[in-house]
Amino acid sequence: MSANPPTADLFRTERMRRRRLxxxxxxxxxxxxxxxxxxxxxxxxxxxxxxxxxxINVDFFTKTPALYTGFGPRPESGIENAIVGTLxxxxxxxxxxxxxxxxxxxxxxxxxxxxLASVLTLAFDVLNGIPAIVLGIFVFxxxxxxxxQAAWKASFALAxxxxxxxxxxxxxxxxxxxxxxxxxxLALGAAKWRTTLSIVLPQAVGGIVTGATLATAxxxxxxxxxxxxxxLYGDSVGYDPREPLASIPMFIFTSAEQADPVLHQQxxxxxxxxxxxxxxxxxxxxxxxxRSMRRMKGER
Amino acid sequence: MTxxxxxxxxxxxxxxxxxxxxxDPSVVGVEPATETLPRDPIFSIESLTAFYGDAPAIRDVSFxxxxxxxxxxxxxxxxxxxxxxxxxxxxxxxxxxFKTEGRILYxxxxxxxxxxxxxxxxxxxxxxxxxxxxxxxxxxxNVAYGPRVLGLKEDLDGRVxxxxxxxxxxxxxRDRLKKSAWSLSGGQQQRLCxxxxxxxxxxxxxxxxxxxxxxxxxxxxxxxxxxxLKRDYTIVVVTHNMQQAARVADMTAFFSISKGExxxxxxxxxxxxxTKTIFTQPKDKRTEDYVTGRFG
Numbered sequence: 001m002s003a004n005p006p007t008a009d010l011f012r013t014e015r016m017r018r019r020r021l022x023x024x025x026x027x028x029x030x031x032x033x034x035x036x037x038x039x040x041x042x043x044x045x046x047x048x049x050x051x052x053x054x055x056i057n058v059d060f061f062t063k064t065p066a067l068y069t070g071f072g073p074r075p076e077s078g079i080e081n082a083i084v085g086t087l088x089x090x091x092x093x094x095x096x097x098x099x100x101x102x103x104x105x106x107x108x109x110x111x112x113x114x115x116l117a118s119v120l121t122l123a124f125d126v127l128n129g130i131p132a133i134v135l136g137i138f139v140f141x142x143x144x145x146x147x148x149q150a151a152w153k154a155s156f157a158l159a160x161x162x163x164x165x166x167x168x169x170x171x172x173x174x175x176x177x178x179x180x181x182x183x184x185x186l187a188l189g190a191a192k193w194r195t196t197l198s199i200v201l202p203q204a205v206g207g208i209v210t211g212a213t214l215a216t217a218x219x220x221x222x223x224x225x226x227x228x229x230x231x232l233y234g235d236s237v238g239y240d241p242r243e244p245l246a247s248i249p250m251f252i253f254t255s256a257e258q259a260d261p262v263l264h265q266q267x268x269x270x271x272x273x274x275x276x277x278x279x280x281x282x283x284x285x286x287x288x289x290x291r292s293m294r295r296m297k298g299e300r
Numbered sequence: 301m302t303x304x305x306x307x308x309x310x311x312x313x314x315x316x317x318x319x320x321x322x323x324d325p326s327v328v329g330v331e332p333a334t335e336t337l338p339r340d341p342i343f344s345i346e347s348l349t350a351f352y353g354d355a356p357a358i359r360d361v362s363f364x365x366x367x368x369x370x371x372x373x374x375x376x377x378x379x380x381x382x383x384x385x386x387x388x389x390x391x392x393x394x395x396x397x398f399k400t401e402g403r404i405l406y407x408x409x410x411x412x413x414x415x416x417x418x419x420x421x422x423x424x425x426x427x428x429x430x431x432x433x434x435x436x437x438x439x440x441x442n443v444a445y446g447p448r449v450l451g452l453k454e455d456l457d458g459r460v461x462x463x464x465x466x467x468x469x470x471x472x473x474r475d476r477l478k479k480s481a482w483s484l485s486g487g488q489q490q491r492l493c494x495x496x497x498x499x500x501x502x503x504x505x506x507x508x509x510x511x512x513x514x515x516x517x518x519x520x521x522x523x524x525x526x527x528x529l530k531r532d533y534t535i536v537v538v539t540h541n542m543q544q545a546a547r548v549a550d551m552t553a554f555f556s557i558s559k560g561e562x563x564x565x566x567x568x569x570x571x572x573x574x575t576k577t578i579f580t581q582p583k584d585k586r587t588e589d590y591v592t593g594r595f596g
Contacts, residue, residue, distance in 0.1 A: 113396070180433040184493070187391060188446040188500060189423035198445070199435055 048271045055262075055269030064235050065251075074262070079270050081237045085151065085245030086274070089230065090220050092155035092241055093162060098212060100159075101166035102201075108167070109174040110196050121171070124164040135160050136225035149232050151245035157225035162215035166208070173207025174200060202292070209289035217278045223249040248274045340367040342504065342534050343388065347402035350383050352395065357383040358567040360402070363553060370526055370535045372549030372575065374542055376590070379555040380567025381538040385506050387411075388536065389425040390418035423450060426502035430509040432489035434481035434496070439473050442481045442492055446500035459499055467495035468525055487518025494525065498533075505529065507537040511544065523548050542591055545575065552578040554587045 063078035104124075108117045139157040144150075177200050185195040201208075230244040238245050248270050255267040343365040350358050358380035365371050373381045383392065390411060392398045404411045411421055434442050443460040452459065460477075464470040469491040473484070481492055490510060497505055507526075511519040526535055526548045539545050545552050553572040557565050571578060571587045582588045 178433075180429060180431060181435060183391065183394075183429060184433045184435065184496075185445070185449075186394065186419075187389065187422055187427040187429075188449060188496065189419055190446075190449040191419050194449055198449070203436060 045275060048268055048275060052265060052268030052270070052272040055265045056272065060266070060269060060273075064237060066235070068260070068262075077266070079246075079248065079251050079266065079273070081233070081235065081246040082248045082251040082270065083273065083277075084237050084239065085230070085233070086220060086247045086249075086277070088239065088241055088245055089151050089154050089158065089226075089247055090216060092152055093158035093219055094212065094216055096155060096159035097162035097166060097215065101163045101211075102170055102208060104163065104167040105170035105174055106196055106201075108171050110192070110200065121168070124168055127160075127164040128168065131224070132157075132161055132222045133224035133227075136228040139225065140228035144229055149229055149244040151230050151238075151241040151243065154226050154230035154245075154247070155241065157229055158219040158222060161222065161225070162212075162219050165215040165218070166211040169211025169214070170204060170208045173204040176207075177203045205292050206289045209285045213282045213285045216281060220278055221249055221274060223253050226250050227253075248277075338367075339369075341365065342367045342407065343536075344405040344408075345402070346405065348384075348387065348404060349401040350380070350387055350392070351397075351399050351401075352383075353397045355564045356566040358555070358569075359558065361555075361567075361569045362402075363569060363572045365534065365536060366551065367534050368530055368532070369550040370530050370537060370548050371551045371553065372545035373536065373538045373553050373555060374540070374545045374590075375555035375567070375570075376557060377540070378565070378567070379557050381540075381555055382508055383567070384555070385508055385536060385538050386427075388504070388506055389427055390416075390421045391427060393418050423500060424502055425504040425506060426497035426500065427506045427508070428490070428493050428497055428510045431513050432486055432493050434484070434489050434492050436480070436482060438478045439481050439484070439492060440477040443495050443499045446496060450500055452500070463495040463499035464492075466498050466529070467491045468521065468528070469495055485518070487514050487521060490514060490518065490522060491525065494522075494529075498529075502533070504534045504536065507535065509538050509540060512540065519544070542579075546579050549575045551575060554578060554582075554584075554590060556586050556590070 059076045060078040061083065062080055063076050064081045065079065066075035066077040068074050068077075108120055112120065135157050139153055139160070143153050143156065181199050181203070182195055185199045186192070190198070226247055226249060230247065231250055233244040233246045233250075235246075251270050252267045252274075255263040255270070258264075341364040345364070346362050348358065348361045349356050361384065373385060375381050386392045387400060387404060388406075388411070392400075400412055402412075406421075406425070409416070435445060437445070440460055443463050444456055447453070447456060447459055461470060461474075464473060469488060472488060473479075473492075476483075481489065484492060490513075494505070494510075511522045514522065523544065526537065529535060530550075537545075537548065551572070552575040554570045555567050556570045558568040559565055571582060571584045573583075578587060579591050582591060
């Protein structure tokens with residue numbers, strides 16, 4: 001045996017050099033991938049804002065679309081009806097989806113036998129993957145044909161889309177609440193529903209809000225279900241969900257088809273407004289969730 | 301068991317509701333005066349066998365637990381100590397496929413009977429767990445949780461204060477009741493859990509290795525507290541720490557693992573007696589081996 005000094009492995013060798021190279025490669029690939037994802041987001045938002053900026057002014061928020069025949073001065077127009085319509089449709093959808101989704105998640109995590117829960121969870125994942133246009137047709141066939149379009153029917157279609165998203169994310173945070181918390185509550189003579197309501201659910205608020213925000217954001221941009229349920233609207237601002245209401249995605253969709261550069265710009269502007277609404281809603285939801293978590297822990 | 305009523309009437313009411321005096325350090329280390337305590341059974345366990353699925357975790361356990369004493373359950377890991385204590389307040393109900401045979405009589409009522417409401421059982425028989433598990437709420441809200449759940453809303457502040465005093469935690473937290481319970485140290489959290497349990501005025505407190513996650517100083521405080529509390533409550537404590545059993549318990553039950561005829565290993569009650577007898581003159585060889593440290 002040739003005398004390898006005991007400190008031999010302290011020195012750089014060819015193999016070590018290769019390891020460090022591979023390490024550097026993987027690290028930089030991961031970093032580049034992360035930067036690319038952010039870059040795509042920035043480019044996307046940036047180009048939407050850039051192309052739509054010219055359309056955004058006070059009139060854009062306070063006026064309704066006006067027909068321009070190509071003669072004379074162009075009338076001022078905006079998308080107030082679409083903004084109001086989107087807020088109503090999404091608000092109603094959230095109202096329908098949230099209670100069902102939370103109760104479903106409670107059933108799956110707290111009550112259902114384990115095997116049934118895993119089958120139902122799989123079913124929800126499948127439902128999560130169903131294209132929105134299929135849900136649109138479904139609602140169209142069962143509640144629109146013969147009865148006419150209505151904003152609440154659009155909300156219903158979007159709620160079907162939102163329930164599995166919110167339920168799954170709620171279920172995941174419910175599973176993170178330690179069993180010792182449930183035990184402590186049960187041992188104090190609290191019934192199961194009380195334990196769930198007072199101990200388990202408050203600890204899951206953050207996850208529920210995150211899920212609801214993501215689902216809302218996705219639903220707010222869906223166009224396909226609206227085509228079937230709330231597309232035949234007028235140019236005035238409507239508030240009655242029993243009638244079809246305008247919406248931002250529908251405005252973008254219809255305007256982009258027109259041979260009119262001003263409408264194209266307005267479509268971009270509407271997209272920027274939609275992104276803005278989602279951003280503000282997310283921030284408010286996040287702030288609300290953080291505050292309730294702090295309250296729960298007794299830090300005021 | 302019939303002399304329960306007389307035992308209650310003999311109790312000075314002012315002593316029952318009065319605040320515990322400051323903990324007397326001389327109490328610690330003094331041998332429990334078992335001989336002078338009246339032995340009124342509060343639990344009669346009759347041939348209790350408990351199964352997870354088909355495997356019996358404990359088999360054919362029979363003994364009586366006496367009122368206003370500290371009863372320790374000791375034994376090696378896996379002998380079913382925790383399973384046993386969780387039978388006493390039906391905490392095992394939440395485990396799927398758990399079932400029992402035999403009877404657990406609590407004041408002559410069979411806790412396993414069909415018409416027994418486990419939620420009601422847990423209101424009378426409180427529990428403190430191995431790891432402190434305060435809710436992520438304020439100190440006040442932790443203690444007030446039980447009374448609120450049970451609708452005991454009158455003088456909630458007084459009730460919370462009383463419970464915290466009995467758990468010897470009041471002086472440390474009186475200025476920060478609205479602070480998060482998670483800001484307390486481990487030992488304080490465990491005393492908070494005891495206060496939370498006391499706030500619903502249980503008759504029995506089950507403690508499942510209440511000090512095993514605590515440092516020696518915090519452990520001492522919990523043990524002092526057990527000495528204090530047994531004047532008003534019946535305490536059943538599971539411990540893997542024999543010295544602790546010797547320090548706090550009036551009665552001690554030694555559980556061990558029996559291989560049995562079947563392939564399953566299951567816990568059995570080997571010996572139950574005065575703590576002093578168990579530790580000095582055990583009748584069973586297995587008890588002797590365990591308490592002298594030759595086994596387990």
